[in-house]
Amino acid sequence: MSNLKRVHGYLAEFDNAQDLYHAAEHIRDAGYQRWDCHTPFPVHGLDGAMGVSRSKLPWLVFFGGMTGTITAFVLQTITQTNFWRDNMGMGFLQKLVETYPTVVQSKPTGIWTLPAFFPVMFELTILFSAFTVLFGLLALIGLPRLNHPLFTSKKFAKFSDDGFLICIEARDPKFAQQGTRDLLEKVGAKNIELVEDDI
Amino acid sequence: MAAATDTASNANAQQLVLEREPLVLNNRSFSWITNRICGIVENRQPLGWWFLFLPSVLLTGVMVFCFAYLIVTGVGVWGQKQPVDWAWDITNFVFWIGIGHAGTLISAILFLTRQKWRTSVNRAAEAMTIFAVMCAGLFPAFHVGRVWMVWFLAPIPNANAIWQNFKSPLLWDVFAVSTYFTVSLIFWFLGLVPDLATLRDRCKPGIRKALYGIFSLGWRGSNRHWSHYETAYMLLAALSTPLVLSVHSVVSFDFATSVVPGWHATIFPPYFVAGAIFGGFAMVLTLMIPVRKIYGLQDLITMKHIDNMAKIILLTGTIVGYAYCMEFFMAYYGANPFELQTFKLRALHGPSVWYYYAMFFCNVFAPQVFWFKRFRQSLLAVFIVSNFVNAGMWYERYVIIVTTLERHLTPGSWRTFDATWVDNWTFIGTFGFFMMLFLLFLRFLPVIAIGEVKGVKPEADPHYGESHDRGLQEAEVMGETDSEILASQKAAPAH
Numbered sequence: 001m002s003n004l005k006r007v008h009g010y011l012a013e014f015d016n017a018q019d020l021y022h023a024a025e026h027i028r029d030a031g032y033q034r035w036d037c038h039t040p041f042p043v044h045g046l047d048g049a050m051g052v053s054r055s056k057l058p059w060l061v062f063f064g065g066m067t068g069t070i071t072a073f074v075l076q077t078i079t080q081t082n083f084w085r086d087n088m089g090m091g092f093l094q095k096l097v098e099t100y101p102t103v104v105q106s107k108p109t110g111i112w113t114l115p116a117f118f119p120v121m122f123e124l125t126i127l128f129s130a131f132t133v134l135f136g137l138l139a140l141i142g143l144p145r146l147n148h149p150l151f152t153s154k155k156f157a158k159f160s161d162d163g164f165l166i167c168i169e170a171r172d173p174k175f176a177q178q179g180t181r182d183l184l185e186k187v188g189a190k191n192i193e194l195v196e197d198d199i
Numbered sequence: 200m201a202a203a204t205d206t207a208s209n210a211n212a213q214q215l216v217l218e219r220e221p222l223v224l225n226n227r228s229f230s231w232i233t234n235r236i237c238g239i240v241e242n243r244q245p246l247g248w249w250f251l252f253l254p255s256v257l258l259t260g261v262m263v264f265c266f267a268y269l270i271v272t273g274v275g276v277w278g279q280k281q282p283v284d285w286a287w288d289i290t291n292f293v294f295w296i297g298i299g300h301a302g303t304l305i306s307a308i309l310f311l312t313r314q315k316w317r318t319s320v321n322r323a324a325e326a327m328t329i330f331a332v333m334c335a336g337l338f339p340a341f342h343v344g345r346v347w348m349v350w351f352l353a354p355i356p357n358a359n360a361i362w363q364n365f366k367s368p369l370l371w372d373v374f375a376v377s378t379y380f381t382v383s384l385i386f387w388f389l390g391l392v393p394d395l396a397t398l399r400d401r402c403k404p405g406i407r408k409a410l411y412g413i414f415s416l417g418w419r420g421s422n423r424h425w426s427h428y429e430t431a432y433m434l435l436a437a438l439s440t441p442l443v444l445s446v447h448s449v450v451s452f453d454f455a456t457s458v459v460p461g462w463h464a465t466i467f468p469p470y471f472v473a474g475a476i477f478g479g480f481a482m483v484l485t486l487m488i489p490v491r492k493i494y495g496l497q498d499l500i501t502m503k504h505i506d507n508m509a510k511i512i513l514l515t516g517t518i519v520g521y522a523y524c525m526e527f528f529m530a531y532y533g534a535n536p537f538e539l540q541t542f543k544l545r546a547l548h549g550p551s552v553w554y555y556y557a558m559f560f561c562n563v564f565a566p567q568v569f570w571f572k573r574f575r576q577s578l579l580a581v582f583i584v585s586n587f588v589n590a591g592m593w594y595e596r597y598v599i600i601v602t603t604l605e606r607h608l609t610p611g612s613w614r615t616f617d618a619t620w621v622d623n624w625t626f627i628g629t630f631g632f633f634m635m636l637f638l639l640f641l642r643f644l645p646v647i648a649i650g651e652v653k654g655v656k657p658e659a660d661p662h663y664g665e666s667h668d669r670g671l672q673e674a675e676v677m678g679e680t681d682s683e684i685l686a687s688q689k690a691a692p693a694h
Contacts, residue, residue, distance in 0.1 A: 016663075017663070018661055018663055036421045036422055037421070037422040038419055038420040040233075040393075040649075040653050041650040041653045041654035042422070042426075042650075042654060043422070043659065043661050044660065044661065046422050046661065052422065052423055054426075057431055057434065058434060075354060075365075079362035079363075079365065080362070080366065099360065099362060100360065100361060102361065102362065102364050102366075104364055107366055119374065119375065119452075120374045122441075122445060123371075123374040123442075123445070124374070126441070126442045129438050130385050130386075130435060130438055131381075133385070133431045134385050134388075137427055137431040141421075141424040141427050143417050143418065143424070144417050145417040146413075148417060148419060156419075157401075159420040160233075160396045160397040160399075160400045160418075161229065161397065162228065162233065
């Protein structure tokens with residue numbers, strides 16, 4: 001392990017959500033891209049103040065949910081009806097899963113027994129959607145991860161209590177050791193710290 | 200009159216608006232909230248915790264013993280015999296599943312309707328949902344008799360390539376309950392992530408910190424993450440809302456799609472859902488009234504919260520009462536002699552009429568005291584009524600299931616149900632199991648959603664304390680002159 005350190009960025013503290021909000025507006029207007037606010041709870045409207053666009057997660061979930069609906073439809077129609085053989089000319093599908101359509105209560109074996117399949121189609125839609133929410137979210141935010149350079153800062157732990165922090169990362173093209181610090185001071189930051197990470 | 204209001208000054212108009220009761224009393228700071236809730240996990244548990252925990256573990260042992268006894272002996276150790284094939288097992292299943300519904304209602308439906316008071320109770324209620332569904336799942340799993348064959352419920356063909364009957368409400372139930380459990384778990388876990396990060400950040404390095412660290416996924420409270428997170432939370436709430444309504448509807452289909460008089464009723468789905476929410480809120484109150492007292496959470500779970508939940512109990516209890524009456528009316532008005540006879544036996548001269556009256560008293564009459572504020576404000580009254588409701592909801596399921604089957608269509612096969620000691624102790628044991636899980640939850644996880652409670656404090660609003668004219672500090676930073684500020688104030692529309 002070398003003694004070399006890499007600058008991660010500036011971590012600055014604010015007294016409350018209001019100061020953080022206004023500071024975020026200025027940092028956004030100053031044209032920074034790679035920076036973030038760290039707060040104990042989601043501050044409403046901060047997305048706009050930071051210039052963060054809406055999450056794409058609902059789109060992922062829509063397709064995840066549709067996958068669930070189709071899965072349930074196919075599962076039930078293949079195993080319970082002759083729909084794929086008689087109407088779609090795909091009898092091999094039924095052979096593939098070796099099914100004998102269960103005839104109970106003299107319900108039809110065609111597509112017209114479909115309403116009986118709605119509950120399972122509904123449940124699998126919800127189930128697949130919920131899994132897409134969880135894993136889609138993790139993919140979008142890049143978690144879980146075991147460590148992060150910000151955890152080297154003692155002050156950073158305050159974010160989960162009552163700290164309102166802004167971190168401007170060094171990899172931002174506009175980042176300058178002095179200029180960024182000046183901006184943070186100007187927008188009312190307290191305890192500005194240069195966070196360095198072991199290489 | 201309207202003109203007079205228009206011309207009234209702003210100051211007068213503001214006086215007419217009543218102050219909203221704060222959700223966090225005594226103006227507690229953000230760090231007070233963190234310390235108080237994390238303190239429950241970090242400090243030694245009060246003696247009362249151990250007094251509850253040890254009997255709960257013991258009862259869990261009793262439950263395990265009863266199930267083991269059932270496995271080695273056979274399902275006949277329970278009291279059901281022809282024609283009462285469903286008895287306490289399904290009663291308990293429906294009872295526990297119903298309890299779970301309040302958790303999802305609080306976490307999902309009240310979230311979508313922007314009821315901010317939910318934040319103090321949603322975590323515990325969701326935990327309760329998950330534990331209740333776990334208790335519920337045990338009963339049908341063991342009722343199949345040969346519990347090692349329970350995988351037949353899963354959509355996998357058996358050795359003869361025969362698939363499950365997807366047209367059966369019982370299989371719908373398998374899908375509904377397992378989806379409900381999974382989605383509730385995801386919802387609960389996602390809500391826990393930021394709070395686990397709080398616990399992680401307060402821990403000394405060690406095994407606890409490592410575990411909280413892993414389960415908090417490396418959460419950094421980043422706003423770019425919060426943005427996706429809030430969308431995800433909203434989506435889960437929107438998914439759980441129809442889900443929770445569907446689960447108890449599907450449970451009710453187990454009965455309603457049959458042709459048994461007393462079960463074959465179209466009112467069942469809404470009636471079951473209202474009953475589930477009703478019973479679930481009673482259980483939330485039963486748990487949270489002692490918890491807020493023992494752990495000193497009165498500033499977070501305020502009388503306002505108790506009051507709101509009592510009102511929901513009153514509403515849903517009255518809906519349930521309407522359903523009881525409407526069922527009776529339909530039995531009379533439907534001109535089906537079998538249906539009418541079933542209800543006569545249920546409430547007038549059957550072998551289990553007292554169950555019916557206990558149900559009616561506990562569920563319909565007892566909650567009516569909540570029309571009066573002094574009862575909603577009395578913790579003792581709320582606690583007592585909640586326990587009436589807990590009992591009443593069990594009686595309701597017993598009445599629907601057992602009293603119907605006891606007097607089936609053929610009088611020759613009539614038989615009165617008698618519960619065995621295994622029935623009794625299995626059910627009591629699940630209470631121990633439920634309490635044990637809930638007490639472990641209190642011990643290791645934050646009982647109140649720390650981040651969410653902070654978020655409903657007025658200071659959490661980024662425009663808190665700002666008057667309608669633009670903040671001076673901001674203007675100074677922007678280098679605006681006084682005249683520019685004045686101009687912008689003039690340009691701003693009057694409120």
